[in-house]
Amino acid sequence: MRSWLSILLCFGLALPAKAYHIVGGEMYYDCLGGNEYLITLKLYRDCSGDGAPFDNPLYMAVYNGDGTLFQSLELPFPGSTLIDPDLTNPCMVNPPDVCVEEAIYTRTITLPDNPLGYDIVYQRCCRNSTIVNLIFPEQQGATYTAHIPDPGSICNSSPRFNSFPPVVICAGYPFNFDHAASDPDGDQLVYEFCRPYQGASFDVPAPEIPSPPPFPYVTYTGGYSEGYPLDASPPLVIDSLTGWMEGTPASIGQYVVGVCVKEYRDGVLIGEHYRDFQFNVTDCTPGLYADFPDEYNNCDDYTIFFDNNSFGATTWFWDFGDPSVDNDTSVVMSPSYVYPDTGTYTVMLVAKPYTVCADTAYSIVQIYPGLVANFAYEPQCAGQPLNFSDVSVSTYGYLEQWSWSFGDGTEGTGNTPSHVYEEGGTYEVHLQILNGYGCTKGVEHTVTVWPTPDVDFVWDDACLQSVGTLTEQVFIDSAYTITGLEWTYPDGTGSTGSFGAYYFDTAGAYPVTLVATSNKGCMDSITNQVVVYPKVVADVFRDSTICEGDTIQLFTRNGKYYQWSPNYNISDLLDHDPFVYPDVSTTYTVVISDDCTSDTAQIIIEVLPAPDAVAWNDTAVYRFEPVMLHAAGGVSYSWDPPNYMNDPFSQDPVVMPSETDSYVVTVTAENGCTATDTVSIVVWLRCMRFTIPTAFSPNGDGLNDVFRISSFGDDEVSNYQIYNRWGELVFEAGSIDTAWDGTTDGKKQETGVYIYYITIACEGQQAVYSGNITLLN
Incomplete structure (x- = not known):
């Protein structure tokens, strides 16, 4: 615990040096009688930087209640006074550079009776740019206003606040301020936070005619509002009846706060008075403080060694709180003290004693030695509950907490916990008591947790109607031994030892269980399904017939192993579904077996002879010249490719080939077997068999109207071009089938001689031909 002695207010962070102008203000009025009113405007400005001075003159406007201008006012500068920031605390470290000025403008005016009353308005720009809770604060000015009700019906004087809030408040420290107002008429006052007004602008910072109501409100940044104007925990609140303001500011910065006081007379609201001001929240670091641990517990002996974490002091005074003596004090920085007996003592530390800035802290010391932690446990196998029991000793006070760490990543509580370890081994178990x-x-x-055996077994010769042998495969850590092996068979009988035996009289799955026990009594078991298969019965696919040269797959099943014979044109003698391709009829035998029995089966593959296919004659012909092909040896025929062939299913078809090709004939015998043979035809091309005209007359008489290349061979034209006598291209084509009609882009060409270039290809050779052509219109 800590008490602060003589520290009134402390600051550790200077406020921003540059200010624009306004830090707060309020406007109020007094009814002097005879329709005369004294208007008072209190303004506060930041004078620590180079902000604008107070206005001289200051412009006000008086508006009728309907918003029309009644009167404009000029008020001379009355002079200003500095606001005392009360930074005289001798214990303060680095007081902030703070300067706030107050100017009080007054003017007496006469107001005729007006049922709507009057609004007095003053506007100014701008606020400090460093304000935290407003968006673009340097662009948001301020409006100070007062509404005077109808002078003909009521002579009212408005409330006015008694004092200006503190210039600086401290972040992290409780703050309170009496924000009460006084009312000359004794009216009832009700307080609340409210939203300040904007006013004026950069362009016209001090308007000669301020704007009439209604006035725009300031714009808050996210999270702030009139009810939550600054970061505080607990939040800043104001008592509605007394005006008492309190809270604990949480963040450093400058914040605009608005407070309104409503004026009631005989329960009727007759007016509302408003002011806003700027709270400057700073870091208040104390000049010194006393600090040491809040509590000491010695559970071993009677000596306490004290830690001193104080700050800013070089002298100390300790009182160890021992009531049995008067000299239980010390002036060293970090002393020790031996207490005479068990008990609870209150220790006091004073930092910088006997001075106005001294600070005091307190701590509780408890002396109760005689605590010994211990536990016992009952050894157990992995997978079984292992029981722990606390056997600790506490000479003073009952044990209240037990915290266990079982060494396998799990924890527990209580004085007699139980824990199951999944694996055997050693674990570091920790107990913490309180x-x-x-x-x-x-x-x-x-x-130590005893391991359980790792149990398994295998079996041999589990054959139908025979005794099968079972062999254990049990393992355990070398520090332990297996002392028991117990077999349980499907019929409920059993045996012991490393080997088991059972007679399997029928095919099926037999559940057999083996239980192993270690020398520590740890057990584990396994149950395996011993599968006994029925006797092997060879099952093969039916006999088949193939043609000479064909391949067929043989199919078998119901076995584990397969052995084929003879080793004649077969893909794999040990495969259950091999491929065979015999040239003659063959009987294949397969022996199918498992580990107990075997059976034999046969498959007969009959091989039919293939026909003796013959085709003739290989020859050479000109392109598209007919030639007859011949075949023999079967009852039906099929030729491929069938292109340019009169009948591809004829024994002797006629073909007119366009290019060199081979013709394959498939000959089918009466037994359905087939064979093939091939005839090759070489095709010659007819080259240089074309004519090019020398003249044409495109006059529409149907005779020589176009220029066309005529071919009666195999020549191909890939491109030809025609030019006039000036070398201009007048026609171009990429095919022998395209003719020129004597026009270019639809325009007739004149009579004359033209030059042509023609590219002609044949048998892989290409040549360009040129010459003259005469156009006669």
């Missing part, structure tokens, strides 16, 4: 006096002790023991 008694009623706050003493804590811990102890750690190595706990």
Whole structure:
């Protein structure tokens, strides 16, 4: 615990040096009688930088209640006074550079009776750019206004606030301020936070005619509002009846706050008075403080060694709180003290004693030795509950907490926990205890958990109607031994030892269980399904017939192993579904077996002879010249490719080939087997068999109207071009089938001689031909 002595207010962070102008203000009025009113405007400005001075003159406007201008006013500068920031605390470290000025403008005016009353308005720009809770604060000015009700019906004087809020408040420290107002008429006052008004602009910072109501409100940044104007925890609040303001500011910065006081007379609202001001929240670092741990617990002996974490002091005074003596004090920085007996003592530390800035802290010391932590346990097998029991000793106070760490990543509580370890081995188990006096002790023991056997078994010769042999495969850590092996068979009988035996009289799955026990009594078991298969019965696919040269796949099943014979044109003698391709009829035998029985089956593959296919004659012909092909040896025929062939299913078809090709004939015998043979035809091309005219007359008489290349061979034209006598291209084509009609782009060409270039290809050779052509219109 800590008490602050003589520290009134402390600051550790200077406020921003540059200010624009306004930091707060309010306007109020007094009814002097005879329709005369004294208007008072209090303004506050930041004078610590180069902000604008107070206005001289200051412009006000008086508006009728309907918003029309009644009167404009000029008020001379009355002079200003500095606001005392009360930074005289001798214990303050680095006081902030703070300067706030107050100017009080007054003017007496006469107001005729007006049922709508009057609004007095003053507007100014701008606020400090460093304000935290407003968006673009340097662009948001301020409006100070007062509404005077109808002078003909009421002579009212408005409330006015008694004092200006503190210039600086401290972040992290509780703040309170009496924000009460006084009312000359004794009216009832009700307080609340409210939203300040904007006013004026950069362009016209001090308008000669301020704007009439209604006035725009300031715009808050996210999270702030009139009810939550600054970061505080607990939030800043104001008592509605007294005006008492309190809260704990949480963040450093400058914040605009608005407070309104409503004026009631005989329960009727007759007016509302408003002011806003700027709170400057700074970091208040104390010049010194006393600090040491809040509590000491000695659970071993009677000596306490004290830590001193104080700041800013070089002299100390300790009182160890021992009532049995008068000299239980010290002036050293970090002393020790031996207490005479068990008990609870209150210790006091004073930093920089006997001075106005001294600070005091307190701590509780508890002396209750005699706490010993220990536990016991009952060894157990993995997978079984292992029980722990606390056997600790607490001479003073009852044990209240037990915290266990079982060494396998899990934890527990209580004085007699139970824990199951999944694996055998050694684990470091830790117990931490706490008694009623706050003493804590811990102890750690190595706990051994016995492993369980790793159990399995295999079997041999599990054959139908025979005795099968079962062999254990049990393992355990070398520090332990297997002392028991117990077999349980499907019929409920059993045996012991490393080997088991059972007579399998029928095919099926037999559940057999083996239980293994170690020398520590740890057990584990396994149940395997021993599968006994029925006797092998060879099952093969039916006999088949193929043609000479064909391949067929043989199919078998119901076995584990396969052996084929003879080794004649077969893909794999040990495969259950091999491929065979015999040239003659063959009987294939397969022996199908498992580990117990075998069976034999045969498949006969009959091989039919293929026809003796013959085709003739290989020859050479000109392109598209007919030639007859011949075939023999079967009852039906099929030729491929069938292109340019009169009948591809004829024994002797006629073909007119366009290019060199081979013709394959498939000959089918009467037994359905086939064979093939090939005839090759070489095709010659007819080259240089074309004519090019020398003249044409495109006059529409149907005779020589176009220029065309005529071919009666195999020549191909890939491109030809025609030019006039000036070398201009007048026609171009890429095919022998395209003719020129004597026009270019639809325009007739004149009579004359033209030059042509023609590219002609044949048998892979290409040549360009040129000459003259005469156009006669």
